Amino acid sequence: MSGRDTAQPERKVVLVTGASAGIGAATARAFGKLGHAVALGARREDRLRAVAAEVEALGGVAFAAALDVADAESIAAWQEAAEAALGPADVLVSNAGMSGLDLLPDTPVEQLEREIAVNLVGPMLLARRLVPGMRARKRGDLLFVTSENAVRPRPYQAGYSAAKAGLEAAARVIGMELEGTGVRSMIVRVGPTGDTEFGDAMDRAQLGRALRSWQYWGVQRHLHWMTSDAVAAGIVRMQQSPVEESYPREIEIMPGGRFDAPDADPD
Ligand SMILES: NC(=O)c1ccc[n+]([C@@H]2O[C@H](COP(=O)([O-])OP(=O)(O)OC[C@H]3O[C@@H](n4cnc5c(N)ncnc54)[C@H](OP(=O)(O)O)[C@@H]3O)[C@@H](O)[C@H]2O)c1
Numbered sequence: 001m002s003g004r005d006t007a008q009p010e011r012k013v014v015l016v017t018g019a020s021a022g023i024g025a026a027t028a029r030a031f032g033k034l035g036h037a038v039a040l041g042a043r044r045e046d047r048l049r050a051v052a053a054e055v056e057a058l059g060g061v062a063f064a065a066a067l068d069v070a071d072a073e074s075i076a077a078w079q080e081a082a083e084a085a086l087g088p089a090d091v092l093v094s095n096a097g098m099s100g101l102d103l104l105p106d107t108p109v110e111q112l113e114r115e116i117a118v119n120l121v122g123p124m125l126l127a128r129r130l131v132p133g134m135r136a137r138k139r140g141d142l143l144f145v146t147s148e149n150a151v152r153p154r155p156y157q158a159g160y161s162a163a164k165a166g167l168e169a170a171a172r173v174i175g176m177e178l179e180g181t182g183v184r185s186m187i188v189r190v191g192p193t194g195d196t197e198f199g200d201a202m203d204r205a206q207l208g209r210a211l212r213s214w215q216y217w218g219v220q221r222h223l224h225w226m227t228s229d230a231v232a233a234g235i236v237r238m239q240q241s242p243v244e245e246s247y248p249r250e251i252e253i254m255p256g257g258r259f260d261a262p263d264a265d266p267d
Contacts, residue, residue, distance in 0.1 A: 032060025
């Protein structure tokens with residue numbers, strides 16, 4: 001018999017990409033608070049180290065190393081180092097993402113290629129590396145953070161919208177390929193989240209033009225935002241759904257609590 005207290009939840013190894021800011025950092029903290037071992041990856045190592053310290057202060061175990069999901073060699077090195085440090089991955093939260101804000105003809109070629117690499121190819125390359133081990137262990141959860149752009153694409157974000165739609169397709173294919181193995185593929189489709197760095201590099205005047213276009217096309221209903229902690233809580237809840245029972249393969253997390261919605265108070 002093991003001496004482990006069976007009342008304690010099992011410690012899982014959770015890999016989080018894009019953990020240096022926003023939703024990824026909040027997700028790393030949320031899993032850390034549950035006592036899990038979290039591998040943090042992103043390009044800014046100083047920021048990763050700060051989030052890793054928060055994970056450990058909350059009761060988790062943390063491993064942090066530089067990761068560029070646009071670089072296959074960096075993905076391989078990070079995955080190997082993370083599993084060497086913490087053990088085989090139980091959970092991947094594939095969260096790293098970015099977007100420019102330009103009409104397609106104005107989008108520099110490098111920017112377009114980067115949007116596809118970071119939001120689509122990188123997550124597929126990392127999943128591709130993790131699946132064989134998870135299959136062999138007959139357990140594992142792959143959570144892909146997508147965007148409402150995947151199903152409601154937006155002008156000024158052609159590359160990002162196409163990449164997130166592609167990522168949802170890839171996640172569904174992976175789910176079909178893994179059915180019955182004990183390994184799950186899940187889509188976490190996220191709506192507007194305010195306290196992140198996602199729009200920091202976007203030009204304000206351009207953002208104004210994009211907002212007018214999004215309202216015209218009916219894809220920006222309001223300016224309500226979620227917190228990254230609220231999105232992280234949704235990610236954790238999804239991962240915690242029992243394998244043995246029915247589980248959500250796709251969720252869409254959107255801002256709630258809108259008291260000015262037209263039908264909230266019909267009288
Ligand atoms: N904020 C929203 O309203 C919103 C809405 C829908 C979906 N999402 C999705 O949510 C996810 C997280 O976004 P966020 O809002 O939290 O944005 P954020 O604050 O800008 O965080 C993005 C994270 O991705 C990392 N990242 C970017 N490029 C990377 C690369 N090449 N390699 C590794 N890491 C990279 C960044 O770290 P480094 O810069 O240190 O590399 C950062 O940790 C993204 O997939 C995004 O598409 C966000």
